Amino acid sequence: MFWQNAYFFALALSIILILPSVNFPFMNIPAHGQSTASPISQEEYDKIKNCTTNLSKKPTPVEYLTHFNCGHISKDESGKTVRQFTLIVEENQKIPITYEGHIFEGWTFNGTIPGPTIRVTEGDLVRIRVINSNENTHAHSLYSQPTHYVKNNAFTMTGQPGGTISPGRSFTYEFVAGPYGVYPYYCHVEPMADHINRGLYGMMIIDPKEPRPRMTEMAMLLNGYDLDLDLEGPITLPPVDSIDGVETNMPMNSSSNNNTNAGTNMSNMNDVSVPSIPESGNSKSASREKRVNEIYTVNGKAFDYMMNPIVLHTGEPYRVYIVNMLEFDSVNSIHVHGAMFDYYSAGTNKTADYLTDIVTLANGDRGIMEFTYDYPGTYMFHAHQTLFTDLGWMGLFDVRGPPVITPPSDAT
Secondary structure, three states: OHHHHHHHHHHHHHHHHHHHHOOOHHHHOOHHHOOOOOOOOHHHHHHHOOEOOOOOOOOOHHHHOOOEEOOEEEEOOOOOEEEEEEEEEEEEEEEEOOOOOOEEEEEEEOOEOOOOEEEEEOOOEEEEEEEEOOOOOOOEOOEEOOOOOHHHOOOHHHOOOOOOEOOOOEEEEEEEOOOOEEEEEEOOOOOHHHHHHOOOEEEEEEEOOOOOOOOEEEEEEEEEEOOOOOOOOOEEOOOHHHOOOOOOOOOOOOOOOOOOOOOOOHHHHHHOEEOOOOOOOOOHHHOOOOOOOOEEEEOOOOOHHHHOOEEEEOOOEEEEEEEEOOOOOOEEEEEEOOOOEEEEEOOOOOOOOEEEOEEEEEOOOEEEEEEEOOOOEEEEEEOOOHHHHHOOOEEEEEEEOOOOOOOOOOOO
């Protein structure tokens, strides 16, 4: 009996010692879809993202396509990646928006329309310092769509210190990036449509912790220009205490305000305005006329990608992050010739919503397009509203290389 028990004990011990060295493929299946890939370093990931090393550069519309600003990078005490950005708001900047000499009196983040494409990774601690220049005459703010704490809310009526930044002051918005996706950022001071139309907007990309499949990547931000800036509302906002359901909590000389100057950022509330509609009358002023854009673009300059076609190569995958910031028109769209693309609404999922060659976007809508061209040639991409294409929103893909699929022979 003793020898029998000893035999089984020795057999069990041998199995225990041998099992760890044996590779059973079925044991390597990740649980709940988790990846077994090694974590990628922040430095390697930023190289994949094509992060610019020149954070002070003002990219041209052509350069804007691939100019990704990933911020000044550091680590906090816990080892978390910290990304710091500075956005300087300047009013009355002369921005060339066509090849025919049209100059727009724009309001800019860092001197360009659109503002820089901000790129971070989910879980990063993000700090964005917004400086409202001394020369400006209006209050401004920064609103971005991702999840954030209320004290970073840029909406004026919340009474939070980030709601309005007076000229000559600054505020630092801080949040942990997430969820991953594509987001617009913009000034949220009323009249908001005017602050946006004048140029205070840009794109923010929050990348997932695990990289998406590698592709050549581009950013396309759709916009328009109301050149005569007509029908701006002259009426000031009502005091907060007169608005139902909103407490009178605007900070006056609050010590919690992290502006560079002491005092409140609400001092310029009388500078912000909304349009008024008279109660009666049949005159032109009796009802608010619809504001009209005279020029439409992708990345800020009309027909820029007609004059400078985007070079692509057959068989290579491409990814386009797209955001629509067009004001005064209810929808915008993008249509590509010669290819279909997988579309990911808001970029918040790694599985495509559908395969298409056109997507329609309301104001603030965004997503990701992924596509490959099989045949060389010159292909248009443009809005599917003819008026928009005629007024600047049209570009070309210059696709080079041999066919991936042999085209059918011409009928004879």
